[in-house]
Amino acid sequence: MNDIAGAKKTALHELPRISDRVTFIYIEHAKINRSDSAITVSDSRGIAKIPAAMIGVLLLGPGTDISHRAVELIGDTGTAMVWVGERGVRQYAHGRALNHSTRFLEKQAQLVSNTRTRLQVAKRMYQMRFPGEDISRLTMQQLRGREGARIRRMYREQSKLHHVEWDHREYKVDDFSSGTVINQALSAAHVALYGLVHSVLVALGLSPGLGFVHTGHDLSFVYDIADLYKAAITIPIAFEVAEKYTETDDIGRITRQKTRDAFVDGKLIQRIIKDLQILLEIEEKDKIESDSMALWDDKEKSVAYGINYSGDNACP
Template identity: 35%
Template sequence: MSDTTSDNTAVHLEEQKKEGQRLFIKITRESLPQIKDKYPFIYLERGRLEIDDSSVKWIDSEGNVIRLPIATINTILLGPGTSITHEAVKVMAAANCTVCWVGEDSLLFYAVGQSPTANTRNFRTQMIAASDKKAQTEVARRMFFRRFPTADLSGKSLKEMMGMEGYRVRGLYEQKAKEYGCGWKGRSYIPGKFELGDLTNKILTAMNAALYGLLTSAIYGMGYSPHIGFIHTGSPLPFVYDMADIYKEKLCIDLAFSLTIKMGGLYNRHKVSDEFRKRIIEMKLLEQIGNDIPDFIVGGKNAGSDSQ
């Protein structure tokens, strides 16, 4: 581009500003990356999200300004001391970037800003499956089949499969503790008293909470509801908990015991966040979620089912 062209462009942009015209390029559904192609999440605390003429920007407590490519980010996790402008919320919603309000280091999940979706097709499919007892059990069976690929789950009730899962998870904790040489007295978390847990439990709690926020965002982004589950019931986000159990073994449990050894007894929140994010990217988790949810609900090549 020549200097003359650059100067003319700068003058044109300045004239647009004076006339009050927007410089935003209109975002369309076709121009947005799919869930599987997005960066999983960014955690922010003690600062402000706002916009200027071209982008959403983060201003931290020390005055540093970082521009965020929100169309390529799946979730923004807002921790303590953050604020966000009305215009920033509008632009992020248009880009299908979900905003979650969380506690420090994502240890508590407070609320989520639901982004609008193009239609309710996926939500309707989820509702139909959840409202029929036989269909609901079949979806649950597909989810359990992922964790018990060699087991015969035909004819098993939901209660029986949940019992199998509880036994499997307890054994998994003991197996990982032995594998990594960690002491383990059982899963324990007292709400509001994170600091009382041992190191492994602290790491598990932090990563589980972050996973819930990420899944909530992905579920909303795909047009499903986190409030309609197939295994869990009576909780705020049953479908999130259904899906989280699919990924916890590799993403949370294995990583927690691994980090317990590396941290040498001292909890390091930055290390936990960095390693958790790395593993999400290595696992291609968002791509998995994008494939798994429709497979579980309607049946597919990756789900496993009596009906296949």
């Protein structure tokens, strides 16, 4: 059988770090294939070539037709794939992590499984919203109240600044176009942020579902981390879009472009990684690892796998 044409699979340690990658690319109504070490995206306007290893996350919208070879390359390069609904508003599925080690996942699970450490991490998240203030004596109920007041104040300030009428957050998950321009822009901006945060979490081998503030949802930790940046990035962008554009414009596309620019200019991926290191107490020296499979042992921390063990105490 002939070898498949294309570049040799890149070793994990040779791949660009998640912090060095483009934040996200949204694709809809297009065909995605592979050409050597790049993916090709083709639609009625032509064909574009994108180096797969330089993408943080591919947001695959409706009408996307992706080949097996393209998925194979994307998997090899550790690029996250998130299948989303119309205008990128809803997430349906995602691909494999860049990090094949479970060290960070085990640390996350350890912290979230203990009430004391979970509270410590949750309070660190709130402390990031209120820098310079002492919130150590506040309960979670008080912190939620303060956070709610902060976001409501943010909406009022942005409404006044951009002369955009604001009443309350209202949208239909299954009907993006039914929302007002500001609600459409908020939905598009927030989902782009969720996609980027999700790609960073899975690239590091963390669980999107093990949240510290949010709980009970498979994206709880995504919402935890995304909430740290909404007031500074996505909410202002949404009001800026609502000030300049109307229902006749493609609000989703415009908002995603502005959001992506803000992600890059503000080096958001690096900020997310730094904040995760602070929140989960991950050492700077810790790196993404290649496959490091071991067998759990009740006396030793772990033992090597791939060995046919034998001994006097072995079971028959």
